[in-house]
Amino acid sequence: MLGDCTNTDPPGFRPDPRNQHDKAAWRTFFVHERATLSRAAHATEAEQLAVHAVAVARALAPGRVVAAYVPSGTEPGSVLMLEALAAAGFPVILPVMRPGRMLDWAPFGGAARFREARYGLLEPEGPLLGPSAVQECGVVLVPALAVDRTGTRLGRGAGFYDRALGPLDRRPPLVAVVRDSELVARLPADAHDVRMDGAITPEGGHIRLPVGVEDTGGASLPRG
Numbered sequence: 484m485l486g487d488c489t490n491t492d493p494p495g496f497r498p499d500p501r502n503q504h505d506k507a508a509w510r511t512f513f514v515h516e517r518a519t520l521s522r523a524a525h526a527t528e529a530e531q532l533a534v535h536a537v538a539v540a541r542a543l544a545p546g547r548v549v550a551a552y553v554p555s556g557t558e559p560g561s562v563l564m565l566e567a568l569a570a571a572g573f574p575v576i577l578p579v580m581r582p583g584r585m586l587d588w589a590p591f592g593g594a595a596r597f598r599e600a601r602y603g604l605l606e607p608e609g610p611l612l613g614p615s616a617v618q619e620c621g622v623v624l625v626p627a628l629a630v631d632r633t634g635t636r637l638g639r640g641a642g643f644y645d646r647a648l649g650p651l652d653r654r655p656p657l658v659a660v661v662r663d664s665e666l667v668a669r670l671p672a673d674a675h676d677v678r679m680d681g682a683i684t685p686e687g688g689h690i691r692l693p694v695g696v697e698d699t700g701g702a703s704l705p706r707g
Contacts, residue, residue, distance in 0.1 A: 509629065516665075525557070527685075528662065531685035532559055532683060537573075547573075549575050564624075586617075589607040621656075622657075623648070623656070625660065627660065628665065631668060632693055634680065663687055666682055666687065666690065
């Protein structure tokens with residue numbers, strides 16, 4: 484989890500998505516919401532997300548490498564997602580932070596082969612494959628604080644994924660991993676934001692993006 488913050492807004496507060504300078508308020512909102520989730524609920528959601536991750540890989544990347552990440556802290560999911568992908572026969576690569584807020588990639592070799600990295604994250608110990616390794620993948624599972632119906636992703640603000648994915652000559656399908664309440668009607672967006680092609684949520688499963696952008700609060704989203 485990249486950073487943390489404390490929500491001092493009153494109960495029921497929700498930032499205004501029309502304010503294009505309000506990303507910090509949205510980040511605070513979702514970090515607070517995640518902090519209120521019980522460990523039992525988090526574990527249940529992690530099991531659901533692991534099942535959906537395998538389904539997405541089978542649908543979008545049969546026989547291909549899957550790029551994922553190591554969920555940490557209150558992020559949705561767990562190492563179970565990576566283990567489920569590997570057990571289903573998918574080679575998995577994971578991000579490794581490099582200087583200049585850039586990402587390299589290394590193979591997932593099991594939960595016992597992680598090392599501690601910055602921001603309280605875990606990274607694989609395997610050999611580095613190079614920043615371009617991600618474009619050879621069949622699908623990329625992307626961490627996010629939230630994603631909206633147009634595919635706008637809200638990250639932690641460090642820009643690692645926008646730098647890693649934006650310049651690719653060939654971009655695989657990008658699927659954000661979020662909780663159900665973190666798929667919202669509209670988020671503020673910047674020109675450099677890399678759009679997601681889909682999302683997986685614990686209850687919703689794989690949701691292809693974009694979907695309708697009318698501001699109805701996220702009801703009746705297609706699932707599959």
